[in-house]
Amino acid sequence: MSEEATGRKGARRGSWKLAVVVLFMFGFGFALVPLYGAICQLTGLNGKSSSMLVSSDVKERVDSNRTVKVQFLTTVNGGQVWSFSADQAQVEVHPGKLYTVYFDAKNQQDKDVIGQAVPSVAPWNAAKHLHKTECFCFSQQPFKAGEAKHMPVRFMLDPELPADVDTVTLSYTFFDVTELAQQNAPKSSTPQQTISPKS
Amino acid sequence: MAEAHAHDDHGHDHSHDHAHGPDKGIMRWIKTTNHKDLGTLYLWFSATMFIIGGLMSLAIRAELWQPGMQYFDPELFNQFTTMHALVMIFGGVMPGFVGLANWMVPMTIGASDLALPRVNNWGFWILPFAFTLLLSTFFLPGGAPAGGWTIYPPLVLQTGNSFPLLVFAIHLMGISSITGAINVVVTILNMRAPGMTLLKMPLFAWSWLITAYLLIAVMPVLAGAVTMLLTDKYFGTSFFNAAGGGDPVMFEHIFWFFGHPEVYILILPSFGIISTIIPTFARKPLFGYASMVYAMGSIAFLSFIVWAHHMFTVGIPLAGELFFMFSTMLIAVPTGVKVFNWVATMWQGSMTYETPMLFAVAFVFLFSIGGFSGLMLALAPVDFQYHNTYFVVAHFHYVLVPGAVFGIIAAVYYWIPKWTGVMYNETLGKVHFWWSVIWINVTFFPQHFVGLAGMPRRIPDYAVQFTDFNQISTIGAFLFFIGQFVFFYNILRCALWRTGMKPATARVWEGAYGLEWTVPSPAPYHTFEDPPHVTDAESPWAH
Numbered sequence: 091m092s093e094e095a096t097g098r099k100g101a102r103r104g105s106w107k108l109a110v111v112v113l114f115m116f117g118f119g120f121a122l123v124p125l126y127g128a129i130c131q132l133t134g135l136n137g138k139s140s141s142m143l144v145s146s147d148v149k150e151r152v153d154s155n156r157t158v159k160v161q162f163l164t165t166v167n168g169g170q171v172w173s174f175s176a177d178q179a180q181v182e183v184h185p186g187k188l189y190t191v192y193f194d195a196k197n198q199q200d201k202d203v204i205g206q207a208v209p210s211v212a213p214w215n216a217a218k219h220l221h222k223t224e225c226f227c228f229s230q231q232p233f234k235a236g237e238a239k240h241m242p243v244r245f246m247l248d249p250e251l252p253a254d255v256d257t258v259t260l261s262y263t264f265f266d267v268t269e270l271a272q273q274n275a276p277k278s279s280t281p282q283q284t285i286s287p288k289s
Numbered sequence: 290m291a292e293a294h295a296h297d298d299h300g301h302d303h304s305h306d307h308a309h310g311p312d313k314g315i316m317r318w319i320k321t322t323n324h325k326d327l328g329t330l331y332l333w334f335s336a337t338m339f340i341i342g343g344l345m346s347l348a349i350r351a352e353l354w355q356p357g358m359q360y361f362d363p364e365l366f367n368q369f370t371t372m373h374a375l376v377m378i379f380g381g382v383m384p385g386f387v388g389l390a391n392w393m394v395p396m397t398i399g400a401s402d403l404a405l406p407r408v409n410n411w412g413f414w415i416l417p418f419a420f421t422l423l424l425s426t427f428f429l430p431g432g433a434p435a436g437g438w439t440i441y442p443p444l445v446l447q448t449g450n451s452f453p454l455l456v457f458a459i460h461l462m463g464i465s466s467i468t469g470a471i472n473v474v475v476t477i478l479n480m481r482a483p484g485m486t487l488l489k490m491p492l493f494a495w496s497w498l499i500t501a502y503l504l505i506a507v508m509p510v511l512a513g514a515v516t517m518l519l520t521d522k523y524f525g526t527s528f529f530n531a532a533g534g535g536d537p538v539m540f541e542h543i544f545w546f547f548g549h550p551e552v553y554i555l556i557l558p559s560f561g562i563i564s565t566i567i568p569t570f571a572r573k574p575l576f577g578y579a580s581m582v583y584a585m586g587s588i589a590f591l592s593f594i595v596w597a598h599h600m601f602t603v604g605i606p607l608a609g610e611l612f613f614m615f616s617t618m619l620i621a622v623p624t625g626v627k628v629f630n631w632v633a634t635m636w637q638g639s640m641t642y643e644t645p646m647l648f649a650v651a652f653v654f655l656f657s658i659g660g661f662s663g664l665m666l667a668l669a670p671v672d673f674q675y676h677n678t679y680f681v682v683a684h685f686h687y688v689l690v691p692g693a694v695f696g697i698i699a700a701v702y703y704w705i706p707k708w709t710g711v712m713y714n715e716t717l718g719k720v721h722f723w724w725s726v727i728w729i730n731v732t733f734f735p736q737h738f739v740g741l742a743g744m745p746r747r748i749p750d751y752a753v754q755f756t757d758f759n760q761i762s763t764i765g766a767f768l769f770f771i772g773q774f775v776f777f778y779n780i781l782r783c784a785l786w787r788t789g790m791k792p793a794t795a796r797v798w799e800g801a802y803g804l805e806w807t808v809p810s811p812a813p814y815h816t817f818e819d820p821p822h823v824t825d826a827e828s829p830w831a832h
Contacts, residue, residue: 094401094480094820097400097404097479097480098404098479098480100475100478100479101404101405101475101476101478101479101480102404102405102475104474104475104478104479105404105405105408105471105472105475108471108474108475108505109471111505111506112467112471112505112508112509113509115505115506115507115508115509115510116509116510116512116513117513118509118510118513119509119510119511119512119513119514119517119543120513120517122510122539122542122543122546123517123528123539126536126539126542130536133606135605135606167531167532206532206533208531208532212604214604214606215606263531265531265532266532267532267533270525270527270530270532270533
């Protein structure tokens with residue numbers, strides 16, 4: 091019997107240890123969130139680092155021997171809240187040079203809404219080489235009923251862009267965040283917007 | 290099974306407060322802390338869920354009898370596919386294995402009960418509440434969850450009133466599984482009979498020890514994931530909401546970090562069962578006992594680093610595709626070790642084909658088919674064609690039905706004489722086997738073809754050229770389901786209507802070894818109150 095009593099005591103101690111493991115793994119599930127964010131930021135997976143901001147006085151090192159196509163995609167999430175399009179579907183750029191392109195968005199509803207554009211870059215290994223100094227995606231965009239906006243994006247591909255990349259796609263999806271903005275402070279990817287002096 | 294062990298015919302001369310028979314009436318089952326009673330409850334619960342989940346699959350197959358809409362609107366069809374999976378995985382297979390663990394882990398390691406009997410009672414009685422919550426969603430406005438059992442956002446966040454019930458049901462199932470798993474681990478590590486070292490332990494106990502660790506590691510991650518979904522929907526967080534800076538693809542990563550170990554939770558106990566049954570009927574010790582243990586350990590380890598093979602098409606970089614492809618293919622090595630060991634155990638054995646052995650041999654063959662289609666799916670370049678088609682459906686049903694479920698059925702046939710004290714009807718057992726093995730292949734084999742030809746899963750309509758194969762599938766599903774009532778009749782005879790059934794001996798099977806066969810049949814309500822002596826004769830696999 092004493093042997094069984096020791097067994098039961100060990101079992102109780104073991105159970106508490108395993109309960110701690112359970113709590114740890116519950117926390118680990120949540121820890122995956124910042125971990126995933128960090129990995130995406132580091133590698134450019136999911137086009138994550140595309141919203142990286144460089145100051146507008148960044149040194150231009152133009153590589154005029156190389157031409158890369160940059161294509162723009164615009165999507166509106168769920169329904170027809172906005173019309174949303176790029177002025178040009180595609181531009182040809184030299185790495186190391188700053189360019190400005192424009193996007194048009196119009197609130198098609200007769201009430202005020204707040205929009206947040208979420209960018210994504212493909213292919214994934216181009217993501218960390220696309221730098222933006224100005225973008226409407228840096229902050230939430232309030233639209234009055236029926237309001238139209240002409241919005242610039244100022245960007246540069248750095249010369250370290252992998253040689254096999256000849257086309258980069260920059261995609262924006264507009265989300266209606268009116269409810270979310272009322273619920274809590276926005277989690278915008280960067281706090282302030284840099285104003286570029288000229289194009 | 291109800292009264293099988295009602296009489297404690299072992300006179301206990303020591304005064305132990307457990308040394309009395311069970312209570313009478315319904316309170317026996319509600320208050321019980323006896324591992325055999327709880328095992329029985331788990332197994333009946335599992336059988337009930339198999340019938341409910343099976344009826345949903347018949348609804349799905351009826352709708353797919355021909356193209357176009359037959360009986361259900363697409364929304365209800367999607368509710369059936371979603372709930373079929375949740376009920377079968379969390380209500381059928383997992384409680385079935387836990388029931389077997391309840392009955393057999395203490396008896397095979399010479400322990401008197403599980404280490405935490407009250408926790409065991411609680412773990413079981415959570416389940417009826419969890420599944421009442423889950424199944425009640427069919428009657429809510431908006432119906433049951435319909436976004437697939439993988440509950441991907443943003444789709445699942447469109448679920449109506451049933452969404453919080455789904456989340457809380459998953460929380461409850463998780464608590465039940467975790468408490469059961471902790472119980473199994475501490476029982477095995479602390480309550481083994483003196484002399485039973487870990488490497489003398491029967492493989493069923495080994496398979497459950499490893500499964501329990503997997504459960505402890507990943508069920509909390511699922512609980513975290515569904516909690517995040519809940520706060521995203523109701524409390525304005527943006528874990529998976531792209532508009533607020535979150536990422537829906539991250540959910541897939543977290544889900545499959547749980548999901549892939551989960552699929553081994555659904556098969557490892559079957560590996561243990563098959564490793565127990567084949568040596569008995571081959572009348573040879575298991576070939577490669579130690580390698581079986583290490584193979585299960587390796588499979589468990591690898592299951593944590595392969596999750597993204599479920600999401601090759603979401604856009605992960607080439608290096609990632611290659612890593613997850615090769616690590617997945619690596620799992621075929623320990624699995625192959627197991628299959629070859631089973632075959633080597635049968636090699637030159639004096640084999641007889643009683644019903645448990647028939648199911649075990651069918652397991653080896655049909656599980657391997659599922660394993661091979663799994664290897665095909667592991668190949669990232671071709672997965673882009675197979676992804677989300679009926680080929681995937683065929684694959685995981687081959688590993689789950691002739692794999693996990695045949696394992697449970699084989700175990701019930703193998704041990705039910707020990708539980709009830711009477712032999713099941715062998716003729717009906719053989720009828721059940723041949724009926725099942727034929728119709729399960731008729732059901733699922735054609736799904737490989739329609740899948741390769743491009744029929745997507747989870748859609749109630751399909752292109753006309755898939756009609757013939759779908760009709761074959763539907764016929765197979767209905768006949769397979771009907772045949773299972775032969776099995777239920779057989780076990781009900783053993784459990785409740787034993788008159789005229791042949792009594793079982795203590796050993797039951799000529800070639801069976803292990804501590805569970807050293808006690809009388811039916812097993813007394815309390816076994817191994819005094820720890821048994823572990824002899825080499827009862828653990829022939831260990832040398």
